[in-house]
Amino acid sequence: MEAVAAEGDREQEVLAAAEALIREGRTLNLSLGDIAERVGVSRSLLYVYFDGIPAMIDALFNRHLDRMERTVLPDPAEGSSDFHDRALEAFDAYLDYLIDNGPILQLILRERHQDSPLGPASRQRFRSLLRRIARETCQALDLAPREAFVLLELIAGIPESLAPLVRLDQIDRATAHATCRRLVAASLNAFKVRAG
Template sequence: MSPTGDTPAAPAPAPARRKRMPRAEREQQMIAIAEAVFSERGYLAASMDEIAERVGVSKPMLYEYFNSKEGLLLACIGQSRAELRQVTEQAVVGASTAEEALRRGLGAFFSFIRERRESWSLLRHEMALIGTPAADGIEETRRQQTDLIAALMSTYFDGGPSFAVEATAEVVVGACERLAIWCERHDEVTPEQATEYAMDLLWGGLARRASAPSSERP
């Protein structure tokens, strides 16, 4: 007891230490939140202050990880591009015919843009980014999808000259991109419906160049 007869107060508990998040996990958190802010505000109006506040870190930490706002945007675009490539490639694994492979690939693309609306929003709002590395990153995403389709054609189609294969792949990517933008205005259109719309138009021209099913190949 104290000299006054009072029971001494218990010492205040030490403040709990905030658990340090692993760098890779923190980076993914920053990218996810930045993607949401860029989608909501647009790249030009988005601020690093708001992103840092939503993440719960200081703005200097954002710059430590990504160097600049554009660097953070490039990280968002790069991750979306990698995820789109993964889902597209996985979708066509095991397809036995050209038609099945194309339908699976288109379905994966239209499902991606429905499920990852914020990622898709970044990829399609390129006009504000013309002349920047971010615009190059968006074009690289198109190039990635064109290369994937060209590779698909070389496997399942009698592709003919390389220029003809590349040209056809560009047409497929351009058509699907415009259809995806149209789907944004018609939310009732499902990925499955969008896939069938694309197949109805694209397969008619591609069918005559399709190779035999894998089971019938020598």
């Protein structure tokens, strides 16, 4: 039983090393040698846990997507029934997620489709998540799907711009949240929210 736990711990160590290198370099251009050196193992041992760098990045992506889904996208039945309130809460939670975790998801998602390190299941999972959010936005704001995607992408830029300022101690978390809420609310208020 201890051997199984140790293997799981080693796999988590490998992922933690890969994530640290991505954060430090702000790039997905990792080498197995750098990861092995960070963990203190041989390069060949990394293949026991992952098929290569893309598999590590895919695992990191799923780990972070799990975290984000839990914190940013709670079940609508559990929270406020008002779209505007839920959206403000979600973007507040997204800001906290970015402050606490950094831009890992952004770095992974900025890769072009042909260069994407994500496997088909991860890409499908992310597309399903985006469709779910866009569908709710379309219904609440009476927007076409393309408009909803663009609006969400533009609003997401607000916490994505504020989080690095907090991480660099240029503003405090409370100021970032107040700014985020004010800008997100103004963006949403530009559209008439459907009743019901």
